[in-house]
Amino acid sequence: MAKLIALYKHPENKEEFDNHYFNVHGPLTAKIPGLREMKVTKVTGSPMGGEGKYYLTCEMTYDNLEALQQGLRSAEGKASGKDLMGFAGNLVTLMIGEDA
């Protein structure tokens, strides 16, 4: 399994972010061919107290690295990437990973 991990910093306007994320970006991303699972986590805090370093995380699982890269290069992958850069280009960190 290969994973694409997205970490989002706290947005200035959380309501606007949530609205776009859950109503537009999530559904666009869910269409990417080869995507097996998409898990969104809302960060609620830190064990040391205070808010967490990030606001939201998303883990997208593909069968393997090739499937992940094909997904990102597909029309649906490009649409999701374009949308991402438009609404959260300054907030997001993307990483590729695999189960240890």
Place this chain on the structure above:
Amino acid sequence: MAKLIALYKHPENKEEFDNHYFNVHGPLTAKIPGLREMKVTKVTGSPMGGEGKYYLTCEMTYDNLEALQQGLRSAEGKASGKDLMGFAGNLVTLMIGEDA
């Protein structure tokens, strides 16, 4: 479900880090009461090329926030926390989250 997410920055000595993480810290953490699942991901890169922002991530799942907090306050939780601060206190970011 409640999750504790750990993000580790790239260590100076990856072999030493891996050795401690997988042979000492992981087994210590796995003993924490209430821990349902522990998923470790090795970051292998970024979709934009280059290495990822973090080196490794770990997601620890508990039934709920109370179980997570009880786990961290347990003797096993404190032992894991002490070990963590000793070998990776300057590398780790901890966050609490829940499924969106």
